[in-house]
Amino acid sequence: MEDVIYNNLNYPIITWTVFLPVLGAIIVLLLRSATAIRWTSLIVTGLTFIISLPLLTGFDKTTHKMQFVEWHQWIPSWGINYFVGIDGISILFILLTTLLSILSVLVSWKAIANKAKEFHISILIMEAGMLGVFVSLDFFLFYIFWEAMLIPMFLLIGVWGGENRVYAAVKFFLYTLIGSVLMLVGIVVLYFTGGETLNILALSSEQYSLNLQFWLFLAFFAAFAVKVPMFPFHTWLPDAHTEAPTAGSVILAGVLLKMGAYGFLRFSMPMFPDATMMFLKPIMILSVIAIIYGALVCLAQKDLKRLIAYSSVSHMGFVTLGIFALNTQGVEGGILQMLNHGIITGALFLMIGIIYERTHTRKIADYGGFAGLVPWYAGFFIVLTFASIGLPGMNGFIGEFLIIFGAFRAKMVYGVLAATGIILGAGYMLWLYQRVFFEKADTERWATGDHKVWDLDMREIITLVPLIILIFWVGFYPEVFLSYMHTSVAHLLENINQTNYAGGDHLLTRLITGIF
Amino acid sequence: MVPLNWYIILSAIMFSIGVVGFLARRNLIIMFISIELMLNSVNISLVAYSHYLQSLRGQILVFFIITVAAAEAAIGLAIIIAFYKNNPTIKVDEINLLKG
Amino acid sequence: MDVTFSLGLQDISAIMPELAMISVGLLLLMLDLVVKRKEIIAIIGVAGALVALYGTVSVYGMSESQTVFADMFLLDKYSCFFKIIFYLNVIFTICISFKYMAIEKAAFGEYYALLLFATAGMMIMASAADLMILYLGLELMALSTYILAGLLRKQARSNEAAVKYFFLGAFSSAFLLYGIALTYGMTGTTNITDIATSLFTLGIHDSPVMYLGVIFMIVAFGFKVALVPFHMWAPDVYEGAPTSITAFMSVGPKAAGFAVLGRVLFEAFGSMQPQWSAVLVPLAILTMVVGSVIALAQSNIKRMLAYSSIAHAGYMLLGIIAGTPEGLTSTINYLMIYTFMNIGAFTIVIMLRREGFQGENIEDYMGLAKSHPMASALMLIFMFSLTGIPPTAGFIGKFYVFMEAINAGYTYLAIIAALFSVVSAFFYLRIVVYMYMKEPQNEIVLTTSGPAGIVLAITCLAVLIIGIFPSILLSLANFSILG
């Protein structure tokens, strides 16, 4: 393992980052008072964030090698190790995760009244799981984190969710599980063809036959496409997002959806470059469909949260499009857009959660005129709206522009079609904004009783401000973030472009002949 | 001299008759008897093999089978009695409290 | 005409654990007459099992396997591994029976004695070096469990369970015997090692007669481990039998069945591996499919777990189908894991039973998390483990069998298994959904007891620890096969 940079800090930083939340969960398990539980969770997530900061400062941007690597034997009989590290692709997700976790604790401060202990344990375990996914360099470890996340998420949706929560939770779980188990089979096949190891770096440097690549790519695709989610595997998402409690939606949108795309970048593309080339066209087409389709569905939505959920489908379509454009701008744009989507949509869900706490309705038709009722809220929302639309100066623009640029460069028609998503995006978001915030408010309804609506309080503003700052930071100076990716992305593309795939394969024929 | 396979075919046929009895009858006790029939058919073939192989192992096994059959009979009949006390029937097609 | 065998010390010492089991069983029968507090009997039973456990563990590290009693009894690591499963099974079962049998008003000495005898039968099966002894061990186990299943003779469903179990069990033994007879006829022996040699020297591993023998044995063992279509007793018996016995049966006889399946197929019929693998493939598929699918429609948790255990048998079979030592390792590894998670789940099930309340319906779990967060959390862990979600042990078990199946070229089997484990997730999740996501219908009181608590603690810890550090178990299983 000379191809990595071992952690040279005097403490295992990644391990601490990943497992501190677990420790926190254990502490929470022993606590009784809800207040103590909340504070502990806040402190733990905060600490985790602080601990993860040295990753940023100590990161060597000049190399694509894995950094802060820790390596220990774990299951020697299977040749499986505890092997973690980060590179330019994963580093930002870690920070995003640690940040969003704090916010999800904060936003649940009042919203979660029953089973607070279980809730916070779930959040903390969830955080550990998500971090684990991004740092794992061993497939087995990766898979454990990948699936372990399902449990807390399942509970988050199912226990603290909305009316239809059980359906949503089960759907989420089974959908994701189907993809994952197919990936598991793929992993095992890879294990035997790659020389009985699950070391991701070692597996990436192997060459696989075209046929094998084809099938493995499909297996991995099943897991990642569901997670992204790509059209047409997206229907779990609106349900899950809509029914999940605010913190759950934030985490789902903010981090969970990123894992699919991350999987493509980390596994599918470097390991199966030929198959990547083979699947390029269908995936790009699906991405474009997702962009437009998601936007169209948004236009028809009557539920606030569902609309944002479907907008994720559209945005994640951009991400996959960018990634599979296979050029620097596309990939970097894709990664950046993942962060952006995490920030924007995360924040949007926070906002919706905040207003839902007051109004107890998600029907768009119930709203109207809120700009006058809750001006600060409206102000924050408009920023997010325009960030989501991709207005220059905000983060959404940078990502979308780079993606469209990359797609355009790869194949013009995809770029053009993707750009139509921007028009539609403006359409549904502004229409939403109008329906919720403009026109006359039903002031009487929102003045008293259960439905009393008040503007953002300090806690909520504190929750939102970091995200708003990030929106503009990325919008005006994305280089801070992009610079982490440059070398890693360049290395990735270099790897993929070494493919000697000649083309001319018919996917369907291969699929059918393979099965029979 | 009787060829070995005659015995074995006889045993096979008896075994099958036992199977038919087990599958076709509705009286628990007769079903049990059918099982005994099956065991006996196996015994015949074992003894035949034992004879032709000039090995006593088969006979010993038959001995144990008979022992176990005795034990099974004791328990099986006890179970039937216990059952009958609660549900006054031993017609097998009337026993389906547990299903699905 | 010489006597070739005389009893020696090494023979006795080799069967010490079995002896301990049996003698404690006999002791319990006698104590039952004088001791009024049945808990004491139970504790002595546990102690007996622990002694046996000690005996087994102390010889576990032996370098070579030992055949005693004129090649009848084999003491090797493979059997020791299984014996540990049996001990755990019987100890756990006794522990969770304390309160339960009192509620069922059936706490008497014979119950515990029979548990021990049944376990002894399993141990003999695992150690059998001869088909004859295998048969006897199997019958010892089977007869004991028939009785245990019908123990609650005031309950119609317990009676019915016993009737069904007994009749079908006897029917399947007939097939086993026919298979043994054919094997004996062709090879002239019933000794497992000798069969292998005979097959080799006579070159009859392709003969239809031998194949028929193997098939009949697979039918009989398949009955014990509940492979489809020989599984049909399982749901009815699991539902009808006392819950503690259901727990006992769902692990013990299944493990014993796999022990002999592995032993016979790998050692005696190793040269026929392609043939028996081919037979097992459709059985495995059917088992996984039928087990997972029918479980979906169940509303009784015992019945649901019965179907779940059927499905698990299908997964375990993958390792055997692989036909390699590693494959067998993966199966026994799975069995050990299954022991922990299944007994754990049954412990929670049994805790819901109280005076005047069956607590077997899935609806009874509604809102359990509200009143009993700890029990629910444990049940959650067991359910996810049974589903095979990391970081629980269930995942390790599945991963290993998938791995070996794929390694042996049965990728499609692994895919089917994986997909149907998704189906199975649905019904395990339903329990979780009921516990966590529904409001309680009526007050739930759990029948807790110290021993049951200990069982829960051990099983839960085991599930998690094996899930996170599987090496411990893996090396043990590996060691037990290679030896």
Next chain:
Amino acid sequence: MSTAQFFFGYFAVMLTGLSVLVVTRKDPIHSVLWMLVLFVHIAGLYLFLNAEFLAAVQIIVYAGAILVLFLFVIMLLNLRNEERVKKFQTQWPLGAGAGALLAIFLCLIVGKVIVLAPLGRYSEDAVNGDGNLMAIGKILYTEYLFPFEVASLVLLVAIIGAVVLAKRRLE
């Protein structure tokens, strides 16, 4: 046709016929009685195969003990009303078909079975020296000591079981 073959023919026909009778009688008592006749024939067949000990056991244990137990139970249950109804289940054609198919399969497979394995040391002459009983007795308590003990355990369990199931008072 040799004498042996003639006798075998007799036994074969009788055993088959008796088997059919056993499984087809309406009254279980009749079945049991036909079974008794069957057992006697089996014992006869054993004699043909030089298994005197087993022939004796067959008569004593099977006919003398097990069948009697059956009779006891049948009478105990007093199944008068049971006899009037139909004796076969609705699935009997399937069961019969399965049995027939099984018979065909088994006969096809084992029909040509011959002795392949090397012969053991208990040839007819060798056994006849001390007698079958002696030979069996010797090995039963030496080579087969362990199964013998296990068998005793099985019987013990049977006793306990019978007591528990039929007798034991449940508090």
Next chain:
Amino acid sequence: MIYTLIPLLPLLAFIINILFGRDYIRDKAHLIAVPAVAGSFLLSLVAFAGVLKGEVINVNVYSWIVSGDFNVSIGFLIDQLTAIMLMVVTSISTLIFIYSIGYMHGDKGYYRFFAYLSLFVFSMLILVMANNFLLLYFGWEAVGLCSYFLIGYWYEKKSAANAGKKAFIVNRFGDFGFGLGVILIFLTFGSLDYMTVFSGADSVLGQTINLFGYEVDTITLICLLLFCGAVGKSAQMPLHVWLPDAMEGPTPVSALIHAATMVTAGVFMVARSNPLFSLSATAMNTVAVVGGVTAIFAATIALVQKDIKRVIAYSTVSQLGYMFLALGVGAYSAGIFHLYTHAYFKALLFLGSGSVIHALHHAKHDDEQNMEKMGGLKKYMPVTYWVFIIATLSITGIPGLAGFFSKDEILWRAYLGGDLGKFLWFLGVAAAVLTAFYSWRLIYLTFHGSYRGDPEQEHHIHESPKVITVPLIILAVGAVAAGWVGIPPVILEHADRIGEFLAPVLGHPHGHGTHLEEWLVIAVSVAVAVIGWLVAMFMYIKKTDLPEKIASLFKPIYNLLFNKYWIDELYDKIFVQPVLKASDRIVLAFFDAKIIEGVVNGIPALIGGFSKKLRNVQTGFLSNYGLAMAIGALCIIGVFIFMR
């Protein structure tokens, strides 16, 4: 660099106002905004002076987006073109800010209004100061954003909210093309920097690109895509629909954004990209034709509108058409010249109408902008009346006023532009007649005759306060004098100062005609202006019943014009409704809910149903179980032994 402050000052004002306006600053918001924009104006003056001296500034502040070979900076270019634009933007903004103090006085969103205006000025300044296409795009979108905020300023009115949304979305259609154009520029030139792109323009001449199977000239494609953006932002056909609706915003907004500055961004951008456009005749012709057609098309609509602001709005569209006409025939400086003069008189018109509306704001709902309910305001608001007259004289091209010089330049250049040019010239002249007519119609309806509104309201009508009238007067001076920097050589030698000034950036127009022709063109345009005036006077002063008659005589045409050619309705029918319906009924209700969800929920339902069926196999009958075992065994034997 000190000039960075030009955009930053308004930005600062925006930030302060938006964060603290609601709670602390409230009705003192102008104290922050006005100095900021005035500061920008002063700095612009300095910059302008610098440019006059020949200091062209091109500086990169920092690298904005870097990804692989893609590298774009935040950077500013201040050259002659930018300097002019800076002057226009900041000067008019300053005046309008001051005007707004009076106009918006007492509005509950006062602080918000100034915040948005400041943000707008910032965006516009970024737009004109950018030194690369992406930053231009930034400003481009940002002004769109401000436009959204300001049009929808009175968000409680549904029409306002709709209009804001419409403006943004329609603009997005244009930006769609613009954005792709930007990308294509980078892919062609490897840079987005103006200097690099323009200097490399010649080298890619003749290069083609494969577009859906057709080989298309790259430069042409780029230009057309960029022009898409311009069409959207400058409200040209067919994306003009948003501008009239934008009148929902407060009047100063209409003046600033929808007359003087933002809508001219398209003109600016095309002028800025003139090295590219000049290389593609196709693109140029497209620009010219779109401009010419829009000019006359919008003018026809303006003829019959009743809403005072709408008339001016269509007039704006029409005038923008003139500018594009100029650009299209290669007279870039003429286009910019008209942009510059137009800014003054159009701002004046809008602010004047604002003054009218302000005076009438006690009128009944919706009547305050309806010219049919006005009349005779001359006596109440003389200042407003006279500035209106000046603006109208200017826009109709009465010699000596600003509009005359710029419009004349355009028509002259069009006239020189070959056959197509002649045709466009004809369109321009025709539009000029209409312009004269509707402009004077507006004046007569509003200020002459007698008051037709609610008589009770009449005594409320009053002249606007000083804070409103002073900016009007200043603008009126501009509307008169702004054109004097561009007197054509035929009238006064060496007086086309603006053309000369812009020449380094925009070059000299081609084509030469005789003096006679030029005088003729001038004469024609003056004549048509006068004709239009006279017709209007005849119809609205002399024979006031005539308009009614004509309207009823040509009912279909009148309706067509009055309903703006039903273009809004058409778009609604063929774009908006189908998309909404399709997304609701086909995509969501059918495809998503039925097909995909059908499969997703169908498979579990299928398995569940199968499960319910399959469990019946477990009959509970012992013998069935035995049979299953036997049959299972038989099958295995049959398959594996007999079918081997």
